Amino acid sequence: QSVLTQPPSVSGAPGQRVTISCTGSSSNIGARYDVHWYQQVPGTAPKLLIYGNTDRPSGVPDRFSGSKSGTSASLAITGLQAEDEADYYCQSYDTGLSGYVFGTGTKVTVL
């Protein structure tokens, strides 16, 4: 089954910058489909954080930014805050599935 690969965990001190990678393939990210990012606080539903590779929905702080290159994408969090501690998932479209593919998820810990 198609899947996007993320590091299981990343951590940083308050105020630091962390990045989360999302590696796909030629059937999803490499096929030029957009990448979207979600934040999920444990026990709650995912929340859209970044859409269309780089755009933030209204209300999402500009500390969150996204980028994409080739078959990979990244989410950066600058000025890390305690409230950023959550699980983060990337998502794209996959031609093999003719549907959505999600990343494996990354747990962000604020030290």
Next chain:
Amino acid sequence: QVQLQESGPGLVKPSETLSLTCTVSGGSVSSHYWSWIRQPPGKGLEWIGYMHHSVRTNYNPSLKSRVTISIDTSKNQVSLKLSSVTAADTAVYYCARDPSNSYPYYYGLDVWGHGTTVTVSS
């Protein structure tokens, strides 16, 4: 403001059919893509399928033989049926909206329900 609310039995017996409903308020199910996504305990997100009332319906190939998604415009609801369930189908089930009316590539899933927990057990 669009809101989604999932509902259905929290416990389903093995081999039976799981049936869930997503009630949409503040918007119409006649537009946009409506998805079901699930998350097994302690695991990641898995796309089950999506439906656009007038464009297309697609299911995850790994579940396709057991899944049906339908839309009831009169009740403004999206439904999920998953047949022949096993313990591996135990998960939190979410409905979510992709705001596109063309292709489901561009905007992500911008509205999610709170999710409903389904346990498969005898």
